[in-house]
Amino acid sequence: MTDDTTTTIDRPAPGVLPGAQTLPGANEDDPRRFTLSALTGDSRVTPNDELDAWLAERTEANRFEVSIGPISELAGWRIDPERGDLSHESGRFFSIEGLRVQVDERRWAQPIINQPEIGILGILVKEFDGVLHCLMQAKMEPGNVNTIQLSPTVQATHSNYTGVHGGRPTRYVEFFRAPRAGRVLVDTLQSEQGSWFLHKRNRNIVVETEEDVPGHEDFRWLTFGQIRRLLTADNVVNMDSRTVLSCVPFAAPPSDAAAAGADRGADGDGYRAALCRSMLGAPGRHTDDEVLSLLTEARIRQRLVQRTIPLDEVEHWRRSYEEITHEDGRYFRIVGAEVTATNREVASWSQPLLDPHATGVSAFLVRPIDGVLHILMQARTEAGSLAGAELAPTVQCIPGNYKGRPAPPYLTEVLAAPAERIRHDSIQSEEGGRFYRAQNRYMIVEAPAGFAPRDVPEDFVWITVDQAMGLLRHGNYLNVQARSLVAALPTTW
Amino acid sequence: MTDDTTTTIDRPAPGVLPGAQTLPGANEDDPRRFTLSALTGDSRVTPNDELDAWLAERTEANRFEVSIGPISELAGWRIDPERGDLSHESGRFFSIEGLRVQVDERRWAQPIINQPEIGILGILVKEFDGVLHCLMQAKMEPGNVNTIQLSPTVQATHSNYTGVHGGRPTRYVEFFRAPRAGRVLVDTLQSEQGSWFLHKRNRNIVVETEEDVPGHEDFRWLTFGQIRRLLTADNVVNMDSRTVLSCVPFAAPPSDAAAAGADRGADGDGYRAALCRSMLGAPGRHTDDEVLSLLTEARIRQRLVQRTIPLDEVEHWRRSYEEITHEDGRYFRIVGAEVTATNREVASWSQPLLDPHATGVSAFLVRPIDGVLHILMQARTEAGSLAGAELAPTVQCIPGNYKGRPAPPYLTEVLAAPAERIRHDSIQSEEGGRFYRAQNRYMIVEAPAGFAPRDVPEDFVWITVDQAMGLLRHGNYLNVQARSLVAALPTTW
Numbered sequence: 001m002t003d004d005t006t007t008t009i010d011r012p013a014p015g016v017l018p019g020a021q022t023l024p025g026a027n028e029d030d031p032r033r034f035t036l037s038a039l040t041g042d043s044r045v046t047p048n049d050e051l052d053a054w055l056a057e058r059t060e061a062n063r064f065e066v067s068i069g070p071i072s073e074l075a076g077w078r079i080d081p082e083r084g085d086l087s088h089e090s091g092r093f094f095s096i097e098g099l100r101v102q103v104d105e106r107r108w109a110q111p112i113i114n115q116p117e118i119g120i121l122g123i124l125v126k127e128f129d130g131v132l133h134c135l136m137q138a139k140m141e142p143g144n145v146n147t148i149q150l151s152p153t154v155q156a157t158h159s160n161y162t163g164v165h166g167g168r169p170t171r172y173v174e175f176f177r178a179p180r181a182g183r184v185l186v187d188t189l190q191s192e193q194g195s196w197f198l199h200k201r202n203r204n205i206v207v208e209t210e211e212d213v214p215g216h217e218d219f220r221w222l223t224f225g226q227i228r229r230l231l232t233a234d235n236v237v238n239m240d241s242r243t244v245l246s247c248v249p250f251a252a253p254p255s256d257a258a259a260a261g262a263d264r265g266a267d268g269d270g271y272r273a274a275l276c277r278s279m280l281g282a283p284g285r286h287t288d289d290e291v292l293s294l295l296t297e298a299r300i301r302q303r304l305v306q307r308t309i310p311l312d313e314v315e316h317w318r319r320s321y322e323e324i325t326h327e328d329g330r331y332f333r334i335v336g337a338e339v340t341a342t343n344r345e346v347a348s349w350s351q352p353l354l355d356p357h358a359t360g361v362s363a364f365l366v367r368p369i370d371g372v373l374h375i376l377m378q379a380r381t382e383a384g385s386l387a388g389a390e391l392a393p394t395v396q397c398i399p400g401n402y403k404g405r406p407a408p409p410y411l412t413e414v415l416a417a418p419a420e421r422i423r424h425d426s427i428q429s430e431e432g433g434r435f436y437r438a439q440n441r442y443m444i445v446e447a448p449a450g451f452a453p454r455d456v457p458e459d460f461v462w463i464t465v466d467q468a469m470g471l472l473r474h475g476n477y478l479n480v481q482a483r484s485l486v487a488a489l490p491t492t493w
Numbered sequence: 494m495t496d497d498t499t500t501t502i503d504r505p506a507p508g509v510l511p512g513a514q515t516l517p518g519a520n521e522d523d524p525r526r527f528t529l530s531a532l533t534g535d536s537r538v539t540p541n542d543e544l545d546a547w548l549a550e551r552t553e554a555n556r557f558e559v560s561i562g563p564i565s566e567l568a569g570w571r572i573d574p575e576r577g578d579l580s581h582e583s584g585r586f587f588s589i590e591g592l593r594v595q596v597d598e599r600r601w602a603q604p605i606i607n608q609p610e611i612g613i614l615g616i617l618v619k620e621f622d623g624v625l626h627c628l629m630q631a632k633m634e635p636g637n638v639n640t641i642q643l644s645p646t647v648q649a650t651h652s653n654y655t656g657v658h659g660g661r662p663t664r665y666v667e668f669f670r671a672p673r674a675g676r677v678l679v680d681t682l683q684s685e686q687g688s689w690f691l692h693k694r695n696r697n698i699v700v701e702t703e704e705d706v707p708g709h710e711d712f713r714w715l716t717f718g719q720i721r722r723l724l725t726a727d728n729v730v731n732m733d734s735r736t737v738l739s740c741v742p743f744a745a746p747p748s749d750a751a752a753a754g755a756d757r758g759a760d761g762d763g764y765r766a767a768l769c770r771s772m773l774g775a776p777g778r779h780t781d782d783e784v785l786s787l788l789t790e791a792r793i794r795q796r797l798v799q800r801t802i803p804l805d806e807v808e809h810w811r812r813s814y815e816e817i818t819h820e821d822g823r824y825f826r827i828v829g830a831e832v833t834a835t836n837r838e839v840a841s842w843s844q845p846l847l848d849p850h851a852t853g854v855s856a857f858l859v860r861p862i863d864g865v866l867h868i869l870m871q872a873r874t875e876a877g878s879l880a881g882a883e884l885a886p887t888v889q890c891i892p893g894n895y896k897g898r899p900a901p902p903y904l905t906e907v908l909a910a911p912a913e914r915i916r917h918d919s920i921q922s923e924e925g926g927r928f929y930r931a932q933n934r935y936m937i938v939e940a941p942a943g944f945a946p947r948d949v950p951e952d953f954v955w956i957t958v959d960q961a962m963g964l965l966r967h968g969n970y971l972n973v974q975a976r977s978l979v980a981a982l983p984t985t986w
Contacts, residue, residue: 116798118881158796178790187786189880203793292966293680297671300696303651305609307801387682387880387968388611473785474967476880 031251037132038224058138084312098314102305117158122176133221141432149238182209189475194382246483252279274368284464298379299388355436365394367447374462524744530625531717551631577805591807610651615669626714634925642731675702682968687875727920739976745772767861777957791872792881848929858887860940867955
């Protein structure tokens with residue numbers, strides 16, 4: 001244990017912190033306990049050197065082969081002869097279908113993953129030595145660039161945990177299904193990639209237990225501080241972990257501990273103080289209800305009409321024996337994967353994967369306004385959005401798509417930012433169970449001093465960190481890329 | 494003006510009233526101003542006798558003929574020869590399609606109204622003599638039992654207000670479309686009847702103006718108190734008004750004014766005091782996050798899968814030249830309506846209407862728990878729900894469907910309640926623009942003294958009035974029937 005565990009953490013007055021109010025089954029002390037854990041960078045239960053060795057060892061131990069092959073030869077999957085849709089013979093899991101979309105005046109059609117199930121992304125937490133620890137899993141997914149990443153305690157589709165596989169039951173799932181013994185600290189339905197999934201949501205849930213929990217070689221107890229360190233590395237903490245972490249309502253760290261956690265020179269202090277004020281619920285540029293109203297306005301303006309259609313009716317896309325692909329090779333393709341694993345619920349399987357054609361960039365532009373850190377969010381409607389526009393990062397795009405065309409707002413500012421204004425910069429993977437080597441560069445970048453907060457385009461809005469936390473108590477307000485960046489915020493404390 | 498306008502209204506301490514926090518563009522004084530208006534039972538601007546005369550006169554003045562005829566002869570509408578879907582030739586407005594539904598283990602198919610547009614339900618408010626007044630419209634709808642009902646200032650589909658009709662522009666719509674001059678006091682997307690509509694939402698919005706507003710014979714300025722009186726009558730305040738009113742965050746009335754507004758004898762005082770505590774944000778049986786978690790749990794348990802299908806593939810339903818109907822005559826039928834009106838955007842038109850086969854009952858069972866009034870809500874998933882289960886009234890059903898079968902929970906208790914426990918009882922219409930003479934009996938009933946709050950079935954949850962108000966800042970938490978009952982709560986003050 002480090003000295004951090006003895007730090008006193010400032011508690012805001014009750015009612016000051018809407019984003020960190022009493023949680024389901026929880027008590028008002030929980031935000032402080034989350035932050036205490038986030039400031040605890042090492043642990044007696046899983047010391048850091050053991051943690052790193054374990055991750056390496058698990059990667060080694062899990063022989064895992066993925067071979068990409070034709071979609072037409074995937075065992076257990078069939079292509080509908082009339083529609084061209086690709087689906088599992090059981091009718092469960094997911095299917096690849098066509099979607100006709102209208103967003104305001106833009107109209108297009110595209111393939112989309114249809115998985116009308118709500119999965120569980122659950123982190124089990126327990127106190128050791130007075131500090132909350134998360135039970136994290138070294139989990140391999142066929143689409144991962146590096147086989148093993150750190151995943152929640154349970155990361156399971158409804159088909160998984162109800163045993164449609166006919167495989168092993170999902171370990172620890174009993175802590176997350178009602179009736180359960182533990183205290184629910186976080187519980188909310190959150191969206192996934194709207195460009196690739198139709199109406200997909202998962203239950204993001206954190207449960208605290210006081211029971212003895214049986215161990216397993218694929219699982220380790222880590223503090224939020226240990227996970228915070230791993231979030232600064234590329235491709236270690238998987239998407240499913242990041243989205244659950246984004247919903248955890250941390251209290252603001254004490255300013256001295258925040259200062260100790262980063263040493264970036266003089267102007268860094270201004271950032272940290274502004275971040276703490278932003279977490280403490282200081283008034284922002286807009287009231288909470290103004291933010292909701294701006295999002296409502298965007299949902300009206302970006303009018304969304306969706307209709308599933310046969311895959312073979314999707315214009316500009318081709319289905320061959322091998323793959324489903326855009327005629328110009330843009331966006332993504334759908335390929336087949338034959339997977340052989342040793343520690344999944346079943347030892348080998350076949351499935352389609354969505355292979356995006358390039359790496360994207362997702363970035364928050366942040367700046368203090370009246371001394372309070374604000375994040376510039378963009379209301380953005382995607383093909384498969386359930387409820388219309390959600391708040392997305394300031395920049396969310398694949399830069400390669402804009403060669404010879406005007407770049408989207410703020411892309412240039414973000415990519416050209418000098419190092420001292422870059423607070424977070426990492427490459428992270430999207431869900432390796434559906435996407436093949438899908439990566440994004442995630443950045444948190446301070447806006448330059450002269451940046452005028454008023455001069456933002458329609459559909460952009462400045463919100464505080466506390467407002468983001470308040471919105472994350474509900475689903476379909478922050479999209480999954482924005483949530484990955486919210487999860488990265490503690491790396492900038 | 495009555496003496497009520499001079500009443501001093503208790504202000505809760507800031508932060509005590511999450512349901513009535515500062516609203517978009519609004520200030521923290523607004524809940525008090527709403528309540529002041531709700532306690533103002535008459536107005537110099539539109540005195541009550543003039544109001545009643547105006548409603549009668551408008552009904553008389555608006556010659557309006559509706560003749561029900563075959564769906565196959567509706568001018569401007571077509572039946573798709575391959576699918577059987579009934580839709581407008583323009584591709585706009587709405588269509589009647591088939592929907593295949595699974596909710597947990599229940600599976601069925603049914604016709605459904607598909608209208609992928611977000612309409613505006615907007616009430617313009619303005620202060621006269623220091624009291625907020627609502628600009629309300631005497632509006633005829635083809636499905637109304639009584640031609641004219643009181644509707645919001647603007648009640649328009651996207652097709653309406655963008656002029657697809659080719660008719661007159663929607664009056665006063667400029668107050669509700671961005672950029673607008675007034676202050677936005679309420680702004681949220683709310684669902685409509687999930688059993689009849691696929692994913693339908695409308696923007697519920699209240700805007701305050703200080704401008705001069707041109708008058709019109711179909712519109713009058715009314716206090717919330719005048720509307721409160723009309724809500725006790727049958728079929729006067731239409732559904733669209735009721736849903737907007739449900740989103741208005743009233744402050745608790747002063748207890749003496751509440752007592753003056755109802756005179757039900759000794760035990761009535763207990764009700765009123767408990768209601769005021771409930772509005773003031775006194776702690777309830779569950780925390781806000783527990784309520785959200787219980788709803789999340791219900792959304793998982795009541796797993797919803799939807800797929801639109803051709804109408805002609807819907808089992809147990811028949812499409813004839815005349816109508817679309819269930820083979821046993823249950824649920825509803827779709828008929829054609831030829832409408833001739835004098836003061837709508839267009840003078841005559843044809844459209845399908847949904848004709849429910851019987852009158853339903855929607856009721857809140859309420860009771861004090863530790864001195865704080867609680868409402869018993871039911872998490873309920875309907876065929877066309879967008880986000881899964883929403884909170885519905887304790888009872889929401891068509892009693893006629895249960896002849897010879899066990900009644901749904903609490904139906905018997907509600908229908909057999911003695912008069913002294915019935916706090917509200919009225920017949921109200923559902924949206925007359927889509928439904929033909931659809932009516933429900935709306936009741937607010939006190940549970941008997943011996944009623945044990947713990948003994949409620951799975952998916953039922955007790956919430957306070959303040960929690961209901963907090964949930965109504967967001968969409969898809971309270972269904973439209975529950976919102977009609979929330980709108981009726983001020984009649985019990």
